[in-house]
Amino acid sequence: MIRIGIAGYGNIGRGVECNIKENEDMELVAIFTRRNPDDVKTQGLCPVVNISEIENWKEKIDVLIVAGGSATDLPEQTPKYSKWFNCLDTFDTHARIPEHFANVDAAAKEGGNLSLISCGWDPGMFSLARLYANAILPNGNDYTFWGKGVSQGHSDAIRRVKGVKDAKQYTIPIDSALASVRAGDNPELTTRQKHTRECFVVLEEGADAAQVEQDIVTMPNYFSDYDTTVHFISQEELDRDHSGIPHGGFVFRTGSTGKENENQHVIEYSLKLDSNPEFTTSVLMAYARAIFRMKEEGKTGCMTVFDVAPKYLVPMDEAFIRAHML
Template sequence: MEKRRIAVVGFGHVGCGAVEALEVAPDLELAGVVLQDEGEIRRACCSLGSVPVVRHLAELEKVDAALLAVPSRCVPKLAPPILETGVATVDCYDIHGDPLMTLRATLDPIAREHGTAAVISAGWDPGTDSVVRTLLEALVPRGITYTNFGPGMSMGHTVVIKGFEGVEDALSLTIPKGCGLHKRYVYLKTRPGTDFDALVARISQDPYFAHDEVHFFPCEDVQALVDTGHAVHLERRGSAGKTHNQKVDFLMSVTNPAATGQVLVSAARAVLRQRPGAYTLPEIPPVDFLPGDRESLLHRLI
């Protein structure tokens, strides 16, 4: 069986996780890593040995799909030109609601026009948790689903904070309060001369934080606090048919970058099995995420 060739764009926590998942995938292979920053290029070259590390996707030989392991706010600009070359894209865009649906609506006609496909928000939330929420609602059609994150490090929120002027290092932790409510603990190491209170005010207005209860703490050694573990507890309570008091739970505890990287790689397999267009994870048959032929997989899983 010829392995499909997958490029990884970005080599942060999630990019590293995706590379590791590709290294053990039986049907996929790493075509190379795409980076712009010179320091990141040197670090990747040291880590990856003979794996090509390039500045542009076009420098790699035959790429079937590109995994966009980049900050979410970079995806809307980065994905379209890749799709226009006929290469499929998979991203881990993590902004829920209207921005996610706008991205899907933007990429769908581009992918269709160029005969390829895109999978968006292929992380674990949004992503695999979205699939679980769909199944929970199928089991319990009337009711409420509570999504409880953490406690753990939010990579997306941490990346956003690090982009603020005056921040030298940062960590954002998600703390569950129960019934879908959360608070965030943000640890900040600021650059000399930075007004801490003014910085906090700016961060608090960012859409990533504006709707949450957030507590900020000055910190001289953020790295001493970093643990990339995370968790989620999904609860669905309601009725099935005319029967009330139905309750279904899903609990997951993971190393965040490894989980996200693995979902990206599984979605890379799935995107190559879809018709042209843009998809979220709940729209894709679950069997398409797994290696092997469909009949054998169904025989084993059913």
């Protein structure tokens, strides 16, 4: 059995609790929290332990899933815990990946552990889709679309607008853009031509709806480069119709081959997810298995999904997957 620990009990921690039953070669042994363990209500599959005691669990955990935020938690936590555990995180600040990788690599090597960063679906499965497709079609174009799905960052940005009580924002890929890419037209698409943004907003009492809408659609970085629609609804409607966290997206590569590059090819990878955090967690579970096995083969340091041969991800043995899945 692969013994899994989780540092941090949020969406990812809850996802691991749900997914552990689908992975018969894994068991959940501890959830670590910065809070008072008595205040953390889990499914009760394993003990909840204060994070200050984590080092004592060194010999009892095979892979630690570090489930914190990319802005401040993971840059500190994944290197720290990689000295004691094989770690897995979802670090998604693309620009800082090289720095994070170097820090985790040094710490993991110091501790004789193997960690893997930036796991999930983007970065993660979408990165793999891009890499494989670029390897096959060196002469081509990449396109990535996100959605339809809830963007947590954009929902938070709306909630910070004066007069807004609550909000949910959906990122929606534009169908005609998808169709053009899929048809091999190789379009050049602006930000506005790729996605729209749809906002469901609950106003505070007495708020000025027109002003709130104006503040949202003109917000730089978040909305001003997009066609944005704002719907005002009641808190009851928001809770009833928009409590899910669906997401997904599309990765395309289009490219040509042939003596005169006369033949066009389209590679498409897409995800349609009812629950963004649960799917992310599902990816993490597969990579937890891979880390465990590669560590057993003697590997240490930091890796990404690019370093992992696919065979390590499934519980079946190599002869089985060759016979049944190739």
